[in-house]
């Protein structure tokens with residue numbers, strides 16, 4: 001443990017920043033110094049934005065998105081197609097799909113994927129609420145937009161089994177060659193999935 005170079009308040013700021021994803025102790029120290037130098041231009045507005053976030057941010061009671069209004073902006077947008085529900089593991093996935101303008105459907109955030117090894121079971125996910133939403137007669141398709149990992153696919157199979165009773169079409173994202181991808185660089189699993197899921201040209 002290196003000797004502290006600043007008072008406990010600054011050390012605490014560095015320690016908190018170091019807990020952010022993508023920031024190690026070194027970058028946290030750099031970020032803290034930057035904030036301190038830009039106290040008026042950056043640190044004060046950041047503190048204000050964090051305070052507003054603490055007061056106003058809520059989890060959407062319909063889809064599980066995070067927003068300052070509840071139901072969230074996506075759920076209350078009349079232009080969205082409520083007959084489609086896109087199921088994602090995390091809010092980050094929802095935001096990624098929104099950035100890509102990938103769908104006009106509604107969302108359902110599970111909160112995680114099933115992971116028996118880490119002790120994450122169905123009760124830890126919002127699966128019950130999803131099943132209830134899928135039984136709404138206005139819903140016609142459930143798109144499983146889950147990670148192409150063992151946990152993601154386990155979750156997809158589990159949900160598909162549960163939704164057999166619901167009168168909905170269940171689809172999942174295609175697995176295959178990424179946009180801009182070169183075949184020579186792909187792993188065998190991706191390549192064989194792309195071949196299996198080939199489409200008519």
Ligand code: ZN
Pocket residue numbers: 060061062063064065071072073074075
């Ligand atoms: Zn919502």
